[in-house]
Amino acid sequence: MPLTRTSTVTRTTTVTLTTAFTLTALTASTLTARADSSDPWARSWGNNASGQLGNGNATLQLTPTNVQGIARQDLQELAAGGAESSGTGTATTPATSFAVALLKDGTVMSWGANGSGQIGNGTTNTQVAPGAVAGLSGVSHVAAGSNHALAVRNGRVLSWGSNASGQLGNGVTAADPGGAQKTPVPVQSLDRVVDVGAGCEFSVALRDNGTVWAWGAAADGRLGNDDERTNSNTPKQVKALTDVVAISVGCAHVLALAADGTVKSWGRNSDGQLGNDSTVRSTVPVTVQYLDSVAKVAATTNGSFAVLDDGSLRAWGDNGSGQLGDGYTDDRTTAVPIDAVQGVKEVAGGPEHTLAALDNGSVIAWGANTNGQLGSGSTAASSTPVVALPAGSDISHVAASTNGRSSYAY
Template identity: 45%
Template sequence: MTNSRTAHRGRLRPALAAAVAALTALGLAALPAGSAHAQEKRLKAWGNNRSGQLGDGTWTDFRTTSTSVLGLTSAEVVKIAAGGAGPTNGHGLALLTDRTVQSWGANTFGQLGDGSVFSHNAPGQVVNLSNVTDIAGGGAHSLALLADQTVVAWGHNNYGQLGNGTNTDSSVPVRVEGLNKVIAIAAGLNHSIALREDGTVWAWGYNINGQLGDGTSASRNVAFQVSNLTGVTRIAAGCNHNIALVGPPSGPSKPTSGNAVKTWGYNATGQLGDNSTISRYTPVDTQGIWLGGVSQIAAGCNHSMAVTDSDNKLKAWGQNTSGQIGDGTTDYRITPVPVPGITGVQLVAGGREHTVALLGDNTVRSWGNNGSGQLGNGTTDNSTTPVTSLTALTGVDKLAAPVGGDFSLAN
């Protein structure tokens, strides 16, 4: 299928259509200064834009500083997610206050969910989708959790990552079969996982490296339970590995050492953190002492992160080719190591080879690969230690980066 680089304006809310047309023609990244909404805080994006994944109405190759996603104010965005399957490929998702979902970027396999396979450089609505409570972006597929605690998916389905019992791509949302009572979702490059309210984790899609955690390497187009894993409260997915937090999350008001980090799947660069580079087909314990417990987990393509302690410090492990671990080196880490100088971590997200974190001082810091400006600091120089991406914005409370892509989102 052809990946069109023509803006498909019919997807946009009518009030924005004229603005999109003008902005696309002029190559502008935000609404005109005279617009009534020009001064409102907006969803921000930076990094690679070859697929329109920054959503700013242009096809500019990349942005080294933040640009505004067209037409979406911060106030109407409830959650954000990012997908991508390569350095120049990616798509963005935004869950709005009306519980509908907007999407933009690459759409070769229908991952935007608008019934087409045409890429778009500005947001438009995912069709036949309402009452959404959470979203996730994979390599070239997307997931949504509905208010009835079921899951729908759309996009690429060559390995069954849509979970609907077929291996046929879908450009509109389809129901993940046999899955209910779900409270959280995550998407890898070509697989998907879901956390049920009973603390079990279910997975479907690509499984050659054991990323489904069922003890086999057989890909599955319906959800199967991850083996020997219960009591889970958080999940995250990398390209081909997964992380689960077992036990209640810690925090300043409720520190606990009674939780554990479990991982499974691909491990060639140490992303499982079990002091080996052996892929695991069922969950194993990540090594290390989690003083004060773990409050958050996150995954990049081949690296992993955990926010620890009552001070919200950060540990990372796995691939470090571009400095995405943030410890000042490019050495792979097969067990967790501290990220120096980073405290007060509120949120963290991982991209293909970069990491983004929101700190308590309302700054966004990034580190790792920066060939497309995905660190947002005005350069294309890689950094093995954190640099500042955003300082002008206040009230940032959402971050996203694609496990297989080179851009970042903040709201």
């Protein structure tokens, strides 16, 4: 932003959900196989209009398909970005959905929409199968935002794609010479970075001293520096935040996990995604209430999740499509337990659906399903978890498009 996104996600009116439901605890015995559990490839499903599933075509996929040429054993990290097209006629906003994959050899592959150069191959051509990001090796982490991407190499951050709000962090914006970038460029004045995250036109980095830095769009306070009006095209430190061990970035909010197992948040809060018992945005970090012993955090488009040390799940924020999984469709301003889903290894989600990788190697999903993003074989929404990949599939990680309807597992 000046964001092309509104403060809330438009929800499809064709999905019918019950206002309350009871989740049944999921175990290996209750998971019905939908795919060959011995399949060695990274998997993807859902919307594929821009080739963002990486399977060589642009056809909608209602069940998991293979990402071409990327085996799970070779894949270190996969990040999915972008959004669906919106509007009609001359007011249509093109789709930006894409994905970036870091291989264990330190090289990076990408595919999907490329109108802003977000797949980093030196062109603006859409690509339906993985190809190399230009000139990248020795990479340790990647991230994908609404229309830009990040990579960490030797503690430094590289960026490419749209730069409309300074989200590339290279000291210029799209209006300047060298604004949008079709190949990676260095982020200024930042070193010793151990992780990165990307949202809707902003970027976040975690340094090895536990401090957090942000740059790009300032709207809604997403930079965490007590300023929601001034975009920054170079990194600025998030105020009063130390001892952070992990970050996760939504469309316009950020979660930061502290060493003591507590969670801080800042940015947009229209759906309660900051978890501080309000819907008022915050330009500086606030504490997520009623939450401790957190092992992992996951910020979805306008929602938030925490995996606790015991593998149980907590959720808060946007719930209009039942994507929090608590049995209702009411937004939550504080963390609520998702008691029926246990043994969680990782969570990810888009604006209206959620994925979870369980400790039995399966992937489950719930929420809206307009483009088959649940992987259930239909486009019917599900207010209870459905199986995308069965137990024994050897899956540990999931990802979903920043503001879209595409899903990934590896």
